[in-house]
Amino acid sequence: MHKPKHLVAALACALALVAPAQAAEKINFILNWVPGADHAPFFHARAKGWYADAGLEVDILSGKGSGLSSQRVGAGTSHLGISDLATALVARSKGADLAAVMNIYANSPYGMYWLKKSGIAGPKDFAGKKIGNPPWDAARVMWPAFAKAVGLPADAVEFVNISPQAKAPSLLAGQIDITTNFYNGHDTMKRLLGDDMGFLAWSEAGLNHYGNSVIVNGAFLKAKRDAVAGFVRVTQKAFAACVAESKPCIDSLMAASSGLKRTDQEHQWARVKELMTDKFTQTVALGYMDPGRMQADYELVARYFKMKAPFDVKTAYSNEFLDRSIKMAE
Numbered sequence: 274m275h276k277p278k279h280l281v282a283a284l285a286c287a288l289a290l291v292a293p294a295q296a297a298e299k300i301n302f303i304l305n306w307v308p309g310a311d312h313a314p315f316f317h318a319r320a321k322g323w324y325a326d327a328g329l330e331v332d333i334l335s336g337k338g339s340g341l342s343s344q345r346v347g348a349g350t351s352h353l354g355i356s357d358l359a360t361a362l363v364a365r366s367k368g369a370d371l372a373a374v375m376n377i378y379a380n381s382p383y384g385m386y387w388l389k390k391s392g393i394a395g396p397k398d399f400a401g402k403k404i405g406n407p408p409w410d411a412a413r414v415m416w417p418a419f420a421k422a423v424g425l426p427a428d429a430v431e432f433v434n435i436s437p438q439a440k441a442p443s444l445l446a447g448q449i450d451i452t453t454n455f456y457n458g459h460d461t462m463k464r465l466l467g468d469d470m471g472f473l474a475w476s477e478a479g480l481n482h483y484g485n486s487v488i489v490n491g492a493f494l495k496a497k498r499d500a501v502a503g504f505v506r507v508t509q510k511a512f513a514a515c516v517a518e519s520k521p522c523i524d525s526l527m528a529a530s531s532g533l534k535r536t537d538q539e540h541q542w543a544r545v546k547e548l549m550t551d552k553f554t555q556t557v558a559l560g561y562m563d564p565g566r567m568q569a570d571y572e573l574v575a576r577y578f579k580m581k582a583p584f585d586v587k588t589a590y591s592n593e594f595l596d597r598s599i600k601m602a603e
Contacts, residue, residue, distance in 0.1 A: 276578055285313060296502040297330040298325055302335040303354035305411070305485060307437055308530040310523065310524075310541035311457050312355075312513035322350055323511065333529075338409030340364075343488065347371045352493045353504060357382075357411035358483035358562075359418075359570055365589055366580040370491035373590040375505050375560040376513070378484025378586070379551035382455040383412050383419070383577035386440070390469055391580075396423035396478070397401035405435040405449030412453035415480075418564035418577040441465040455484075456548060482570045488522065505594035509560050513599045516546060516559075545560045546601075554601040562590050585596040 299342070304312055317332055318324055324331045334351065336342045339360040346354040356364075358373055365371055387393045393402070403599025406413055417427040430451075435443050440452040454462055456474065463470055475481070485507060494501050515522035517599060519542050527533055553563045571586035 288376055293370045295328070297325065297328055298497060298503075299327050300324075300331045300353060300361045300500065301334065301338045301351045301385055302331055302504075302505060303334045303342045303351040305339045305342045305357065306336050306455075306528060307308050308333075308335060309457070309524065310532070311455075311485065312539040313506065313519075313522040313526040313538070313542065313546045314515045315524040316529045317515060318511035320525040320528065321511075324456065324504070329500060329503055330509070331504070338407050338413075339411035339485075340409035340414045342409075343369055343371065344409075346488050346490050349490045349492055351490070352485060352497075353462075353489045353501070355485050356488050357415070358486045359574055360414045361488050362574045362589060363414060363578055364573060365572070365584060366574060366578065366582060368582055371488045372491055372494060373486040373488050373509060373562060373587070374494075374501060374594055375487040375567040376483055376554075376562045377486055377560070378545075378548040379554050380484065380548050381474075381476050381481045382457060382484045382548050383415070383480070384454055384456050384459065384467065385446065385473045385475075386452055386454055387451045387471040388444055388466065388469045389471045391471075393450065393471055395471075395473060399423075399451060400429040402450035403431045403433050403448075404495065405433040405440065406453045407431075407437055408434050410453060412475075416535055418481060418573060419475055419478060422480055441600065457541045457544040459538045459544055464537075480573070483566060484550050487560075488564070502594045504595060505510045509558075509599050512549070513559055515542070516549070516601065543585060548602050556600065556603045558592070558595045558597045559599045559601050560595050561592055 316473060339357040342354040343356045343361045343364035345351040347364050361371060361373060381511055395415045413432060430588050434503055440454060444452055449490045489501055527535060543595050553561045567586050
């Protein structure tokens with residue numbers, strides 16, 4: 274016996290109402306560091322529901338350095354993450370299955386900090402000194418490149434393991450002689466160390482490779498390409514929104530993370546915008562990775578590190594998910 278068409282339609286509607294919505298794709302996303310202003314766009318996108326609107330459930334995990342985030346993403350423990358790009362290339366040369374899909378820092382954020390009263394005037398005085406930073410810190414991974422650029426043997430210094438929060442206090446207490454920090458935290462370091470602060474940006478030593486970038490596990494990219502595309506699209510939108518108006522983004526960061534000082538984060542965000550800006554992010558797309566610069570970064574890694582598995586750098590990054598209409602202001 275045939276059911277009336279209106280009954281069939283009614284049943285279909287009822288089933289549609291009780292059918293579960295399609296489950297959101299879960300994304301395990303590891304930061305390169307503890308949450309700070311440079312991560313505000315990710316927290317803002319999540320708070321505004323932009324990731325959810327793209328069908329994504331994003332779990333943001335605190336990090337302990339680009340070395341660790343590269344390792345975790347390369348092994349598939351985290352689907353996506355943030356890593357200094359040169360550090361990610363070093364990890365890939367050692368077999369990590371990862372690729373960059375969006376650049377955040379178009380300029381190198383690395384800096385060396387010390388106290389002038391220690392007698393240190395610059396890199397020539399680093400030999401025999403103690404450098405304190407976390408074991409997975411990107412600057413520690415890339416130290417051989419910096420050392421060679423300033424004419425020091427890579428083993429000329431002693432590295433001391435300290436937490437991210439202990440950098441300035443350890444300097445002031447005389448437990449270490451030098452520390453490293455990203456430029457986005459420059460104002461905080463200056464406030465803590467005062468007029469006695471000594472500073473050298475790595476870019477001044479001739480090392481201005483790409484910095485923080487969004488990286489993805491290679492296997493996850495192949496299996497979940499649409500999810501990666503959605504994540505990049507939302508993240509690019511969030512960074513652009515935070516560049517245009519920072520207050521709501523800092524609000525989202527402060528709501529998600531305890532122990533932060535708002536003034537410090539506002540200063541950090543101003544530095545982040547400096548690090549994000551170059552001619553390519555202004556004329557091509559926010560987050561764009563220039564093929565010429567990527568080749569130069571690969572050659573830097575090849576020059577200073579023993580690659581276990583050389584690779585074509587073109588396979589280590591992609592600009593395909595970026596919206597070319599979103600650019601940094603000129």
